[in-house]
Amino acid sequence: MAAVMMAAxxxxxxxxxxxxxxxxxxxxxEAIRRATPAAVSxxxxxxxxxxxxxxxxxxxxxxxxHVVQSAGPAVTCGLADGRLYDAVLVGIDPTGDLAVVRLxxxxxxxxxxxxxxxxxxxxxxxxxIGNPFLLGTDLQPSVSAGIVSGVHRYQFPAxxxxxYTDCIQVDAAINxxxxxxxxxxxxxxxxxxxxxxxFEKRGRVNVGAGYAISANQVRNFxxxxxxxxxxxxxxxxxxxxxxxxxxxxxxxILESSDAWRRGLRYDDEIVSxxxxxxxxxxxxxxxxxILPAGWQVPLVIRRDGRRQDLxxxxxxxxxxxxxxxxxxxxxxxxxxxxxxxPKVPAAVREVYERRAGFANHHFNxxxxxxxxxxxxxxxxxxxxxxxxxxGRLAAGGEFRIELSDATASIDLPTGTSTLAVDxxxxxxxxxxxxxxxxxxxxxxxxxxVEGPAAVGQTIFWGTAPRQPAxxxxxxxxxxxxxxxxxxxxxxxxxxxxxxxxVVWIDLWTSPDGDPxxxxxxxxxxxxxxxxxxxxxxxxxxxPFATLLLDAAAAVExxx
Amino acid sequence: xxxxxxxxxxxxxxxxxxxxGSAADAPSPQLVAATAARSVVKIYGAGGVRGLEAYQSxxxxxxDGRIATVMSTVLDSEGIDCVLDDGRRFEATLVGVxxxxxxxxxxxxxxxxxxAVPAEERxxxxxxxxxVSNLFGVAVGDERASVQxxxxxxxxxxEARRGAADAPYTGTVYVxxxxxxxxxxxxxxxxxxxxxxxGMIGKELRSSAGGxxxxxxxxxxxxxxxxxxxxxxxxxxxLVAAAPPFDLGLLGIVLVPDLLDRTPPFVEAVxxxxxxxxxxxxxxxxxxxxxxxxxxxxTAAERAVGAIPAGDPVQLSxxxxxxxxxxxxxxxxxxxxxxxxxxxxx
Numbered sequence: 001m002a003a004v005m006m007a008a009x010x011x012x013x014x015x016x017x018x019x020x021x022x023x024x025x026x027x028x029x030e031a032i033r034r035a036t037p038a039a040v041s042x043x044x045x046x047x048x049x050x051x052x053x054x055x056x057x058x059x060x061x062x063x064x065x066h067v068v069q070s071a072g073p074a075v076t077c078g079l080a081d082g083r084l085y086d087a088v089l090v091g092i093d094p095t096g097d098l099a100v101v102r103l104x105x106x107x108x109x110x111x112x113x114x115x116x117x118x119x120x121x122x123x124x125x126x127x128x129i130g131n132p133f134l135l136g137t138d139l140q141p142s143v144s145a146g147i148v149s150g151v152h153r154y155q156f157p158a159x160x161x162x163x164y165t166d167c168i169q170v171d172a173a174i175n176x177x178x179x180x181x182x183x184x185x186x187x188x189x190x191x192x193x194x195x196x197x198x199f200e201k202r203g204r205v206n207v208g209a210g211y212a213i214s215a216n217q218v219r220n221f222x223x224x225x226x227x228x229x230x231x232x233x234x235x236x237x238x239x240x241x242x243x244x245x246x247x248x249x250x251x252x253i254l255e256s257s258d259a260w261r262r263g264l265r266y267d268d269e270i271v272s273x274x275x276x277x278x279x280x281x282x283x284x285x286x287x288x289x290i291l292p293a294g295w296q297v298p299l300v301i302r303r304d305g306r307r308q309d310l311x312x313x314x315x316x317x318x319x320x321x322x323x324x325x326x327x328x329x330x331x332x333x334x335x336x337x338x339x340x341x342p343k344v345p346a347a348v349r350e351v352y353e354r355r356a357g358f359a360n361h362h363f364n365x366x367x368x369x370x371x372x373x374x375x376x377x378x379x380x381x382x383x384x385x386x387x388x389x390x391g392r393l394a395a396g397g398e399f400r401i402e403l404s405d406a407t408a409s410i411d412l413p414t415g416t417s418t419l420a421v422d423x424x425x426x427x428x429x430x431x432x433x434x435x436x437x438x439x440x441x442x443x444x445x446x447x448x449v450e451g452p453a454a455v456g457q458t459i460f461w462g463t464a465p466r467q468p469a470x471x472x473x474x475x476x477x478x479x480x481x482x483x484x485x486x487x488x489x490x491x492x493x494x495x496x497x498x499x500x501x502v503v504w505i506d507l508w509t510s511p512d513g514d515p516x517x518x519x520x521x522x523x524x525x526x527x528x529x530x531x532x533x534x535x536x537x538x539x540x541x542x543p544f545a546t547l548l549l550d551a552a553a554a555v556e557x558x559x
Numbered sequence: 560x561x562x563x564x565x566x567x568x569x570x571x572x573x574x575x576x577x578x579x580g581s582a583a584d585a586p587s588p589q590l591v592a593a594t595a596a597r598s599v600v601k602i603y604g605a606g607g608v609r610g611l612e613a614y615q616s617x618x619x620x621x622x623d624g625r626i627a628t629v630m631s632t633v634l635d636s637e638g639i640d641c642v643l644d645d646g647r648r649f650e651a652t653l654v655g656v657x658x659x660x661x662x663x664x665x666x667x668x669x670x671x672x673x674x675a676v677p678a679e680e681r682x683x684x685x686x687x688x689x690x691v692s693n694l695f696g697v698a699v700g701d702e703r704a705s706v707q708x709x710x711x712x713x714x715x716x717x718e719a720r721r722g723a724a725d726a727p728y729t730g731t732v733y734v735x736x737x738x739x740x741x742x743x744x745x746x747x748x749x750x751x752x753x754x755x756x757x758g759m760i761g762k763e764l765r766s767s768a769g770g771x772x773x774x775x776x777x778x779x780x781x782x783x784x785x786x787x788x789x790x791x792x793x794x795x796x797x798l799v800a801a802a803p804p805f806d807l808g809l810l811g812i813v814l815v816p817d818l819l820d821r822t823p824p825f826v827e828a829v830x831x832x833x834x835x836x837x838x839x840x841x842x843x844x845x846x847x848x849x850x851x852x853x854x855x856x857x858t859a860a861e862r863a864v865g866a867i868p869a870g871d872p873v874q875l876s877x878x879x880x881x882x883x884x885x886x887x888x889x890x891x892x893x894x895x896x897x898x899x900x901x902x903x904x905x
Contacts, residue, residue, distance in 0.1 A: 122596075122706050123589035123689075147588065149705040153697055169697060171707040171737065198695040200742055202772055208707050208738035209695055242700075246646075280646070280700045 031188030032127065032143055037110035038190075039129040039182060040103070041078040041136035042087075044071035051130030051141070051181025052077065052101065053190060054111050059085075059103035060226065062218055063180030064195040065092050066162060068099045069328045073360065074348040077103050078139035079110075086347035091225035092359045094326040095233040095317055096289070097162045097195050098213060099180075100225040102363070104351065112182055115189035116475030117214035120168055124148040128172045128194050128210070130181025141181070144206075146172025154282040154289075155196060155211055161326055163233070165289020167211045168192045174210025183212040191215050216475050217290040223463025223479060224292050228363040230323045231462070232293040234314035240270055240284050248278050258313040261514060262541050264301065271300040271307065275472025287473060293317065294461075294493075296468035296506075311469055311541065320357060327359065367460035371481045372452050374500030379448050381530055387445055389531060394546035401547075403445045408438050412545070421446075426489035426509040435516030435539030436490065440507040443485060443492050444518075447502070456487025464495060466503055467519075480504075501532075514540035523551070591754040592689055592706040597644045598675035598756070599704045599748050601693040602628055602651070602665070605636035616693040616704065616747035617641060617665060618759060619674050620786065624649075624667040627782055628746035629762045630656045634663055641667050646701030655792070657785035660728050660777065661762055664789045675748060677779040678755035682733065686711045690739045690776075692747025692760055704747070709737030711757075719764035719773055722866040723891065726764050732775040733758050739774045740764070749776040758782065807864055810873060810888055811835035814846070814857050821856035826877070834873070838886040844877035851876075867891045 040052035040061050050067030054060070061077070068075060068089055077087045090100040103109060120126075127145040135142055150169035157163035168183060174197045183192035192212030200207065224231040237257025243249045247269045253260055270278045274297040276287040291297060293316035301308050318326065344352050355361035386404035393399055397413035409418040410431060417430035417438055425439035443455070452458040461484040465471035471478075480495040480503055492507040492515075501522050506515040519536040533551075537544040586594075598619045606613030617628035626641060628634070639651040649667035656663045682688070687710055694705035711733045719726040733749065740763050747760040758776035766773055807814060811833020815825045824846040829835045848854060849863035851874065867873055873888040 121589045122703060123587070123592035147592075147706065147708045149694070149707055150698060150703060152702070155697070169705060171709075198697070198741070200695075202738075206738070207741055209697065209705065209741065280702070282699060282702065 027186065028125070028127075028145070031184065031186055032129075034188035035112060035127075035129055035182065035184045035190075036080050036141060036143070038112040039080060039141040040180075041131040041134075041139055041141060042067055042101070042180060043076045043078065043134070044068065045076075047071050048177075049075070049131065049134050050177055050179040051194070053129075053180075053182035053193065054079075054103070054109050055100075055114070055222070057109055057111055058107050059087075059105075059109050060090065061087070061101050061103055062193050062222075062225075063099050063101060064193065065094050065097045065099045066195070067180040068092070068101065069094075072343055073352045074345045075101060077101070078136060079103075080139065080141055082139050084139070086345075088348035088351045088362075089360055090363050091228050091231060092327055093221050093225060093231035093233070094161045094323065094328075095157075095163055096213065096217065096221060096231070097164070098193065098218065098221055098225060098231075099359075100222070102351070104347070112184070112190040113188075114215045114219070114475075115185055115187075115191050117168065117191045117216045118474050120148055120151055120185065120191050120214075122148050122151060125186040126168075126170055126172055126183055126191065128170070128174055128178055128181060128183050128212075130178035130194060132173070132175035132177040134177045142178075144173035144178075146170050149209065152283070152286055153211060154285050158196075162196070163289060164196050164211050164213065166214055166217060166286035167196075168214055170194075170210050170212065171208045172210060173206040173208075174212075175206050176204055178210070193218060214290065216473065216477075219475065219477065220290055220463075220473070220479075221292055223481065224461075226363060227367055227460045227462045228358045228360040229459075229462065230320075230327050230357060230359060232316040232318050232323055234288055234291045234293045234295065235317050236264075236273075236288065236299075236312065237315050238264060240278075240281055242281055243269075248281055248284055256512065257315060258514075259299065259310070262299075262310045262312050263308070264299070264310060264312070265303070267303075269302040271302050273297065273299050275474070288314075290473060292462065292464075295464050295471075297465065297471050297473075298469060324356065364460050367481075368452050368458065368483065371460060371483055371496050371500075374481075374496060374498070375448050375502075376451065376500070378500040382448065387531075389547070389549050391547060391549040394534075394548060399545075399547055401441060403441055405449075408442045410438055410441075422488075424489040425487070425507075429509045429516065431544075433539070434537055434544045435514060436507045436509050437516055437518065437537045437544065439488070439490060439509075440492060440505045440516050440518050441535075443487065443490075443507065444494065444502050444505055446487075447483065447485070447494060452483050452485070456485050458483055458485040458487070460484075461493055464493075466495060466497065468504075516544075585752050586754065588689070588708070588752070591750065591752065592691065593703070594673075594754050595675070595689060595691045595748055595750045595756075596703045596706065597673040599644065599691045599693070600626055601642040601696075601698065601704065602626075602633060602746065603640040603642070604633040604638070606633055612696065612742045614693055614696045614743050615745050616743065616760065618746065618748050618756065619643075619672050622670060622672045622674050624669040624672060625654075625786075626651065626665040626667065627759060627786055628663050628665060629759070630658070630661045630663040631745065631762060634665075639665060641665065642700065643669075643672070644701070644703060655789035657788050658727060660730070660781060660785040661726070662759075662777075662782060662785040662789070664786050675750075675756040676754070677783065678751060678757050681714065681731075681778050681780065682711055682751060682757045684711050684713045686757070687752050688733075688735070688749050688757060689752075690735070690737070690744070690747060690749050690760060692739070692741075692744040694741050694744050694747075696743045707737055707739060709735050709739070712736040714778075717761075717764075717773075717775065718767040720767050720868075721762065721764050723869050725767065726762075728761075728777075730781055731778055732761065733778060735774040735776060737774060739776070740772065806861060809892060810864070812840065814860065817857045821858075824854060824857045824860040834888040834892075835886075838875075838888045839884075840875070840877065840886055840888075841879065844879050844884070846875060846877050847883070848876035850874050 038054040043049040047070035052061040052063035085103040087101040087103045155164035196211040198209035238253035241251035299310040353362040389401040400411040429436040430438045461482040463479040466478040466480045495504040505518040508515045520532040521534045535547040600617045617626040651665040654664040690707045717732045749758040811830035813828040826844040854860040
C-alpha cells in the first residue's frame, strides 16, 4: 500500500504529461463509459454464448447468428448494470452472421448510437466491448482497444455461410466470446458488430486481425431481422471477373435472373451497384453482401463505351428450404400437431411463435400491426366508400379509376378494364401490358381499408429502399417498411412510409415473371391522407403509364 | 503528503521527470497509415499449402522498383508477382538474397514509385509504431495493406528457431508488443508516428528459449546493410539456403534419387540399426504422409520431415503391398545426434 501511494505521489509531482495525452485519455474513458451500458453478455447455456449490443430502448439487440445458432428460442443476457434479463430470439441472417434478440422486462434500456460506418478510416481509434472467453460472469464487459486496420474488407464464407463482406478489420483484440459485441469509434458510437478473426497456428486467440460487420450493413438488415423472417442475402444472378485490362466484367449470368431480363449480358462492365463504385471483384462482392435478397437497386454498366443505367432486382442466395436448414436445429419446422412446445422456456413463451420460414413469427405480427396502425391513420382521411381517381396521363389523354369493395375498373384512352375483387388476380394482369396495375390498386385499397391482417396472407417483410431507382447504400439510405401479401393467386410487396402512405407496390402474377411496379408520389406538405399526386406504372422495365391525379378527385365521398 | 514522501522517491522522480507524449505536431495516424501503406507491396509466389503461405509483404526502397522482402519459399517460384498499393501488378525479378539476415531484394520494372523513407537512427524501446503488411492476405488488388499499432517492447539480439533449425540471424531486432508476425506479414513495414521506416517485419519464428511465436522486426540499418551486400553481389541463390537442415538420413531412410519433377518418395534403403529399421520401414515402401499430412513428392517429403522440431514424434505413413502402414519412429533426434553414421550404410 505504501508503495502504491508513493508511486502515485511520484507521478503527481514528477511527470509533465502533455495535455494532449491527458485529453486523449479522458476522451477514451468517456467513450467507453458511453458505450458500455449497451453492451450485452449473452449466455446460451450448453451452446456457449457471446456478446451483443442494444439498439433500441425496448430491448432489441444485435448479435451474431453463430452466437444464437444452437441456443434455441431463449438466451440469458447480462448488462453492465449487473442485472440478468431473459431474451428471446427475434430474427436471423445466417449468411451475414447477424441475429437480433429482444431483451425483456424494460422499455428504457440503454442503447448504442449507430455511426456511419462508411466514414471509418484506417488508423481510427476503435474499441470492442464484449464477453471474450465468456469472462463476463460478473456481467462486466471487457474492453479491448485498437485501431482500424482495414476497411471494406471481403472475407470468404466459412463453409456456405458466414460471409463477411465490406467488413471492418481491427487490431483490437477479438477473441472467442467477443462475437456479436459492438465495435465502437473514438466517440463511443457503434460502427460494427465483431464476429470473426483470423486464427492460425497460435490457436483460437486474437492475433491482431479481427473483423466486424459494418453498422451500415446492420441497418440494411435490421427490418428483415425484426420481421422474424429467416433473412437471406442477395445475388445478382451473375458472376463477375477481372478482365485483362482490369475492368470488372460479367463472366457468367443466369438467363432466369432479373438482371438478364433488364438487359445485363456477358462482358458488360460493372461500373457501380447500389450507388457504390465497383473497380474490383471484391468491391462488387462487398456491396452485394450488404444488401438483402429482394431489394431493387440501381446497376450502372458500360457496354461498347456507353454507360447504361439498369434497375435490377436481387435474388436470394439460398432456397427457403436451404435457408431453413442453415438456420439450424428445427427452427424451420412446423410445430407438431397438437403438441406443446416443450423447449420454449416459460419466460419467453408469450413472445415466441414457431412457424416455417421464421425464426420467431411473433415479431412478424408485432411489426405488421405497427405498419397497420400507420395505414389506419391514413385511412381516416380517405373516402369511406369507393375510391375514384381521375386525371390525365403524362403521355396524353385522360383516365378514370374506380375501386370499390366489389369491383375495380380503369378507363384509359386504350380501353376499359374491369375486374371483380373476389376473382383470382393472376388471371387478370389488367390492363393488358401493365402486368397487373388494376389488381395492384385493388390490393392497395384493401390493405388500407381492411387492414393487412384481413388481406390474404400478409406478413411484414422487412424494409427496402423507398426509391429503388436512386438508392445508394450507406448510413443515410432511405428505407420504408414493406408488407408482403399472398392473395388471390398473386404475390405483392408494398412499401409503406413512416406516415402510413403506400409509396410503391410490386405485384407478381407469376413467380418467375416481371412484376407490375407502381410508384406513388404524394403531395408535398400534406402530413397524411388524401390521394397520391401521381402513380407511375411499369412492367419489366417498360413504362406503362404515368397517371397524374386531379387534386379535386382525391375525395369523392368523404367520411 | 508530498512532504512525508520518503527520500528514495526523489530518485524515481528524477527518472520519471520526462515529457510524456509530444503528439501535438505529429501527422494523424490515419495519414501515417495511408502513406506507409503506399510503400508496402503484396508479394505472391510459391506455396499455398497449409502452413506455407504463397504470399508475403515487401517494402519499396527506391522509386525505380527496388523492393526489400524476406527470403522465403514464396520467392522459390518462376513468377514472383508484386501488387502495389494502387493495384498495379508487376512481375518481379529476384536480385539476390542475404542468407544471414534472410533478406531478399526484388526488382520490378517501374518508375516514380512511392519509396519508403528509412529512419536515420535506431528506435528505442517504448517507441510507438504502426506495422503495415499483407497480413493474412486479407487485402487484394488495390485494397490497402493492413495496419496494426503497438510499441517496441525491447531491442535485443534474436534467439529464434524455425521448425528444428536455429534462425541464421542473431543480430539485433525490435521486439514488438503486438501480434505482427502472422502469415503474410513478413516483409512488411514498421514505421514510427511520423511515418519513418524503422524496420521490416521478419519471418515467422519461435523463441529458442520458450518456443512461443515472436513478434519482431529487423531494424532498418540491418535491412539496408543486407540490401547493400546483395547489390554488391554478396548474396547467393536461395535454393542453397532452402535445403532442409534435418533430413531423412538422420532417421536412417534413403529415398530413391530425385530424378523427376515430382519424384515419388519411394524408400530405396533403410540403414541398419536406425530408427527407421526399428519402426519396421523397408525398401520399396512408398512414403505418403508425414505426421498425417500427405506428401506427394520426394521434395515434399524431405521438406515435411525437415520441418519436424527436435523432440517431436516422427510419424510416417507408407504404402506397402497396397495397404497403408503407419510407422512411429519416436522423437526426432537433434541434428547433432546422427546416431547412425552414413559410413555404416551398406
